[in-house]
Amino acid sequence: MKKILTGMLIAISTMGMVFAQGAGETASSGMTPKKTVLKLAVQADSTPATQSVIDAFNASQDTYTVQWVDMTNDSNAMREQLLTSLKSGSSDYDVLSMDVVWAGEFAASGYIEPLDVRMKNDGLKVSQFNAGSMASGSYNAKQYVLPFFPDLGVLFFRSDIVSTSDAEKLRSGNYTWQDLADMAAMYQGQGGTKDGFAFEAKLGEGLICTANEFTSNWKDLSGGLAIMKQLADSSVTPADTLNYAGGDVNNNFIKGNSVFSRNWPYQFGQIKVNGTISQDQVDIAPLPGGSTVGGWILGINAQSKHKDGAWQLIKFIATEKGQKLMSTNGGYLPGYNATLTDPEVLAANLLLSKEGFKNALKHTIARPVTPTYSKVSDEIQQSIHKYLSGSASLDDTVKAVQGDLAE
Amino acid sequence: MKTHSQKPFYISNVIVAIMVVAFMIISLFPFFWILITSFKPSSEIFGTTAFQVISKDPTWENYFVVIFDKNIIKSVFNSLIVAGSTTIYVVIIASLSAYIIARFTFTGKSLLMGIVLSVSMFPQMIVVGPIFNMFYKLGILNSYFLALAYSTITFPTAVWIMVAHFKSVPLSIEEAARIDGCSPWQTLWKIVFPVASSGVATTAIMTFIAAWNEYLLAITLNVNKEYQTVPVAINALRTQYSVFWGQITAATVLVVIPTIIIVLLFQKKIVGGISNGAVKE
Amino acid sequence: MKKLNWKTSLFLLPLVIMLATFSFYPIISSFVYSFFDYQTNDQSIANLYTTNHFNAKLFYEDCDYLLFYIPDDAALVDEADRAQFENIMDSIRTNMAPYKDKDTVIRLNKADIARLKTFVRTTQNDLNTIYQNNTERQFYNKENNQLLLNEMKQCFITPNNVGFKNYQALVHDPRFWTSIKNTLVFTIISVFFEFLIGMGLALVMARAIKGIGSIRTAALIPWAIPTAVSALIWSYLYDGSSGIIAHIFAQIGLIASPQSMLLTAQGAMSAAILADIWKTAPYMALLLLAGLEVIDRGLYESASLDGCNKVQTFFKITFPLLKPSILVALLLRTLDAFRVYDLLAILTGGGPGGATETVSIYSYKVLVGQSNYGYGSAIIIGMFICVALIATIFVKILGTDISN
Numbered sequence A: 001m002k003k004i005l006t007g008m009l010i011a012i013s014t015m016g017m018v019f020a021q022g023a024g025e026t027a028s029s030g031m032t033p034k035k036t037v038l039k040l041a042v043q044a045d046s047t048p049a050t051q052s053v054i055d056a057f058n059a060s061q062d063t064y065t066v067q068w069v070d071m072t073n074d075s076n077a078m079r080e081q082l083l084t085s086l087k088s089g090s091s092d093y094d095v096l097s098m099d100v101v102w103a104g105e106f107a108a109s110g111y112i113e114p115l116d117v118r119m120k121n122d123g124l125k126v127s128q129f130n131a132g133s134m135a136s137g138s139y140n141a142k143q144y145v146l147p148f149f150p151d152l153g154v155l156f157f158r159s160d161i162v163s164t165s166d167a168e169k170l171r172s173g174n175y176t177w178q179d180l181a182d183m184a185a186m187y188q189g190q191g192g193t194k195d196g197f198a199f200e201a202k203l204g205e206g207l208i209c210t211a212n213e214f215t216s217n218w219k220d221l222s223g224g225l226a227i228m229k230q231l232a233d234s235s236v237t238p239a240d241t242l243n244y245a246g247g248d249v250n251n252n253f254i255k256g257n258s259v260f261s262r263n264w265p266y267q268f269g270q271i272k273v274n275g276t277i278s279q280d281q282v283d284i285a286p287l288p289g290g291s292t293v294g295g296w297i298l299g300i301n302a303q304s305k306h307k308d309g310a311w312q313l314i315k316f317i318a319t320e321k322g323q324k325l326m327s328t329n330g331g332y333l334p335g336y337n338a339t340l341t342d343p344e345v346l347a348a349n350l351l352l353s354k355e356g357f358k359n360a361l362k363h364t365i366a367r368p369v370t371p372t373y374s375k376v377s378d379e380i381q382q383s384i385h386k387y388l389s390g391s392a393s394l395d396d397t398v399k400a401v402q403g404d405l406a407e
Numbered sequence B: 001m002k003t004h005s006q007k008p009f010y011i012s013n014v015i016v017a018i019m020v021v022a023f024m025i026i027s028l029f030p031f032f033w034i035l036i037t038s039f040k041p042s043s044e045i046f047g048t049t050a051f052q053v054i055s056k057d058p059t060w061e062n063y064f065v066v067i068f069d070k071n072i073i074k075s076v077f078n079s080l081i082v083a084g085s086t087t088i089y090v091v092i093i094a095s096l097s098a099y100i101i102a103r104f105t106f107t108g109k110s111l112l113m114g115i116v117l118s119v120s121m122f123p124q125m126i127v128v129g130p131i132f133n134m135f136y137k138l139g140i141l142n143s144y145f146l147a148l149a150y151s152t153i154t155f156p157t158a159v160w161i162m163v164a165h166f167k168s169v170p171l172s173i174e175e176a177a178r179i180d181g182c183s184p185w186q187t188l189w190k191i192v193f194p195v196a197s198s199g200v201a202t203t204a205i206m207t208f209i210a211a212w213n214e215y216l217l218a219i220t221l222n223v224n225k226e227y228q229t230v231p232v233a234i235n236a237l238r239t240q241y242s243v244f245w246g247q248i249t250a251a252t253v254l255v256v257i258p259t260i261i262i263v264l265l266f267q268k269k270i271v272g273g274i275s276n277g278a279v280k281e
Numbered sequence C: 001m002k003k004l005n006w007k008t009s010l011f012l013l014p015l016v017i018m019l020a021t022f023s024f025y026p027i028i029s030s031f032v033y034s035f036f037d038y039q040t041n042d043q044s045i046a047n048l049y050t051t052n053h054f055n056a057k058l059f060y061e062d063c064d065y066l067l068f069y070i071p072d073d074a075a076l077v078d079e080a081d082r083a084q085f086e087n088i089m090d091s092i093r094t095n096m097a098p099y100k101d102k103d104t105v106i107r108l109n110k111a112d113i114a115r116l117k118t119f120v121r122t123t124q125n126d127l128n129t130i131y132q133n134n135t136e137r138q139f140y141n142k143e144n145n146q147l148l149l150n151e152m153k154q155c156f157i158t159p160n161n162v163g164f165k166n167y168q169a170l171v172h173d174p175r176f177w178t179s180i181k182n183t184l185v186f187t188i189i190s191v192f193f194e195f196l197i198g199m200g201l202a203l204v205m206a207r208a209i210k211g212i213g214s215i216r217t218a219a220l221i222p223w224a225i226p227t228a229v230s231a232l233i234w235s236y237l238y239d240g241s242s243g244i245i246a247h248i249f250a251q252i253g254l255i256a257s258p259q260s261m262l263l264t265a266q267g268a269m270s271a272a273i274l275a276d277i278w279k280t281a282p283y284m285a286l287l288l289l290a291g292l293e294v295i296d297r298g299l300y301e302s303a304s305l306d307g308c309n310k311v312q313t314f315f316k317i318t319f320p321l322l323k324p325s326i327l328v329a330l331l332l333r334t335l336d337a338f339r340v341y342d343l344l345a346i347l348t349g350g351g352p353g354g355a356t357e358t359v360s361i362y363s364y365k366v367l368v369g370q371s372n373y374g375y376g377s378a379i380i381i382g383m384f385i386c387v388a389l390i391a392t393i394f395v396k397i398l399g400t401d402i403s404n
Helices: A002-031 A049-060 A075-087 A100-108 A116-121 A131-136 A164-172 A177-187 A205-214 A221-233 A246-254 A266-274 A307-318 A320-330 A337-341 A343-348 A355-362 A373-388 A394-406 B011-038 B047-051 B061-069 B072-103 B109-119 B125-138 B151-167 B171-179 B184-195 B197-213 B216-221 B230-235 B245-270 C006-033 C056-074 C079-099 C110-133 C142-153 C165-171 C174-205 C212-224 C227-237 C244-251 C265-293 C297-305 C310-338 C342-347 C359-369 C373-397
Strands: A036-043 A064-071 A095-099 A146-152 A154-158 A195-198 A258-263 A282-285 A291-300 C053-055 C105-107
Touching (some): A036 A075, A049 A307, A064 A307, A075 A095, A075 B216, A095 A100, A100 A131, A100 A373, A116 C056, A131 A146, A146 A307, A146 A320, A154 A355, A164 A177, A164 A282, A164 A355, A177 A195, A177 A221, A177 A258, A195 A246, A221 A373, A221 A394, A246 A258, A246 A266, A258 A266, A337 A343, B011 C174, B011 C212, B011 C265, B061 B072, B072 B151, B072 B184, B072 B230, B072 B245, B109 B151, B109 C006, B109 C373, B125 C006, B125 C373, B151 B197, B151 C006, B171 B184, B184 B197, B245 C212, B245 C227, C053 C056, C056 C079, C056 C142, C165 C373, C174 C212, C174 C359, C174 C373, C227 C342, C265 C310, C297 C310, C310 C373, C359 C373
Parallel strands (some): A036 A064, A036 A095, A195 A258
Antiparallel strands (some): C053 C105
């Protein structure tokens, strides 16, 4: 009896293996009779934008068809997956989407191809694209990426709570962090809010972005860090600010719990989808220290067997046609500057016409572009989080961060 | 073996019973909480409403998303196949080796046992890079061959347990088999293996669960959504912007169901007892 | 004990082959890596080099880029300097030609390396001369060319075997020792409680009373849930704002506030230990159950005939006979707990501020996170040495019988 059962189990699992393998193969080979497949490694998109761009590309020409390789939404895990794959010399992906801070490392490791020659041949200039994104992908005089969709940290505030004069001051960007702290304390509790100001201070990359902004691109370390701690410790911010990731800030603000919040633009769209407040109660302002650039960029795998096709795909996504689709279908910020003033894009994207947002776009700061970004970021995060949780002094922390940045 | 109500009423029995009940409550409380959370809409999952036991507005939404959009069922299926095949080959190979170790002497036996033990002293990340390269060159990434990579984490425990159980099989049984003319192969599979069945069951479930739980190798080798296993699929519900607790809890509930079935099937065997009627002394 | 012949030694073959391929080969590779300064995010040390090599691909690319950038600057200067630029470009073309299709790093003899190094130096000097002669002009690519030439210097790869340097650094690395401490704290406390609870559980599970099947199943479920999933569950239960367990603990005064569960060093460590105990006590129970099973029932019968009560039976019969299994179970479980990764990585990420960073997490961060395979491997070997020490203690001092 047992033997029969065991035998059956073995048979079933072997069959399962074989069938599943076969199914996988026929599925992909059935899709592509003659066209070359380009594999695009991108995270899942909660909007239809990415798929619409892929469809448009496929429809626009006959040589290539795109296969979207769905990467995990955990960015750290995705980076590690990409690194493991690229280290083994795999040509499994043709076009890679990368977080802005990965480009320096990927370029230094020789995993992505420089694009200057291709850009010149197709008449594209660096200045036509989002400055922060392009800077993040420029390493040793070579341009390695084109923007997929840029992002920048901004201040969200409740325009229905804040006074008109204060709102104007915020939108213009002519205010300091201390001003913001005072305003947060003043308005806290009004209009159904509990907290004054919500921001990310959890140990993670988000902490680097906010610290970058507090310290004006690392120039005012002691002042910026001090006020960051002051805010985190005070009752103006939520009690577990030190464990607040972007998602927590988002939840807090869109449920109407705080008057001010520092977050990425996606929060604006979230208000409509999941929020209990409405978009016309909210306005945007630039941050005192400048806005950290985030978002994603595209590069060609240096080991890809279809580099020309990969370039066609990147070009399509990053210029007019692709960027317009990303913006109108997903609310993403266009990385192609000309698209910023396209009427259809402006109509679909309330943020782009907001004065505060336009001001924020003028003052963007980038995180360091270095092959050892992961290590540098990790060390700075540890130092700052230790300081914020009270286990290190300000002076020691300032020294530590300066040392890390010098690397 | 069942001796029932003839036992007098001991106070110790009551104490034990109370402790067991308390333990069960602690053990199962998280699951209870996960279950009720999975029916809550996302607006109730955060903040103070999270502490309500009964949701104000229960919904099947989370389950729909997780089953139809996020393909949890496929990942459960993948996990079952990978864990199942791991269990099968590990039990077979470990039995073969354990039998030799338990019953035969040979030079280098301590060395072999030491090596088997030392393999379990290295963390799993040490094998991630080289095995990825190996699988890439062989073209077996994103497949069920992931099961082969689980040999590192499952062999040491499997061999240990099997050795212990094989040793406890009375020699007289094997003697009888040899007198009857059985070869070592036959002795192992027809005599020793069935008698040590509780050990086999224990090894099987430990191997299965070890493979079922594994995260690091799965996320590195099986990137493709078609071949993702459960830990990877559920972890992917955590994005950089928000954590979909509703979906995670719904997915967890869906994963617990096959888990309960598997454990139910195995637990009886684990305590099967040995030598039941095998030897007439 | 019988003697092995060649037929029965074949029985061992599958195990040996699998271990050799999937366990040994990676372990030996890691061991080798630890003696090199091997980091993949720097192309001059992105492999194991024991002799001089040359990154032909990068060299060709950089030369190509120089040819791409120079013409724009050449257009700005007068005839004489433009001719100079042309000369430089010719020299570049000659030197890059042999490497047109070389897609990788190649071996190169001393003479060629010397020649190429001179070429790079000369090109740099010649370009600088022209630029200095024309300080009033706004060149497009002065800095770019500088960066390219600097990168070209990185193409000359020298051996990166560093002997024991990684290990020296390891011994002086405070983060490593902190992680060892964290790992020990985690391991000792969780194994201790898991043993106690597991022992009790095993004794209960061994009984043949009504409903034992469902009790056993219910007790084993926490262990059967994937670690990654239970870590996620617990991070929700411990959440500062929405976590029910954090809320309850704060209400009954175990912790200062719900947030301190994951935000303070001690809170986070306790949270992780608690989650691990919840998950793994059943596993310990299983290991001990396996040992309980092997005890002859007859002994219990004669004990009860002699009038021993439960406690006496336990300490005089069960415990001594169980001792070998207990030691093996403790050893296995300690080794497992020392290598913990999934639970902590997902629950706390090693935070807050590195308070729950175990050796596995640290080694993973260095190895895959920072692409430093040399140092990361050294950390792993360091971890192995610690674990081997623990195992030795178990075997020699506590008398665990590993060769049975």
